[in-house]
Amino acid sequence: APAAQAPAPAAAPAPAAAPAAPQLSVEQLLDAARSAMNDERLVAPAGSNAVEFYLAVLEQQPDNDVARQALVDVFPLAANTAERAIAQRDVAEADRIIALLDKASPGSFTVTSLR
Numbered sequence: 001a002p003a004a005q006a007p008a009p010a011a012a013p014a015p016a017a018a019p020a021a022p023q024l025s026v027e028q029l030l031d032a033a034r035s036a037m038n039d040e041r042l043v044a045p046a047g048s049n050a051v052e053f054y055l056a057v058l059e060q061q062p063d064n065d066v067a068r069q070a071l072v073d074v075f076p077l078a079a080n081t082a083e084r085a086i087a088q089r090d091v092a093e094a095d096r097i098i099a100l101l102d103k104a105s106p107g108s109f110t111v112t113s114l115r
Contacts (some may be wrong), residue, residue: 029057030066037070043078043097051078051100071104079110086114 024032033053036042041049051074057067078101085094094114102111 024056026057026060026064029053029060033057033067033070037074042074043081043100044093046096050074051104055100055103075101075104075108075110078104079114082114 030053032048033050036048036050036053043049043051046052051071054067054070054074057064058071061067078097082094082097082101085091085097098111098114101108101114105111
């Protein structure tokens with residue numbers, strides 16, 4: 001039988017949010033996100049972390065329940081990481097994490113309070 005997954009036609013350029021992710025399929029992104037979670041790469045390093053992979057899934061499939069729930073689950077842990085970055089005066093890292101949190105939950109009280 002022919003392979004079930006034919007190469008997808010070239011799509012419009014993806015937003016610059018996740019530069020490494022656009023060429024990956026939803027399943028590949030979910031696998032990468034699970035691997036990142038297992039390795040405790042919740043929000044770092046930039047471009048290779050669970051939050052960015054789950055956000056990239058939602059760019060391709062906005063109604064993906066697995067990615068949505070994972071972001072809800074990881075959100076408080078990521079917020080704690082941002083708070084630690086702020087406490088360590090690592091402003092650039094804190095800003096990067098807060099931007100990810102804002103994409104995961106736009107306008108949330110947590111994001112507002114971290115800023």
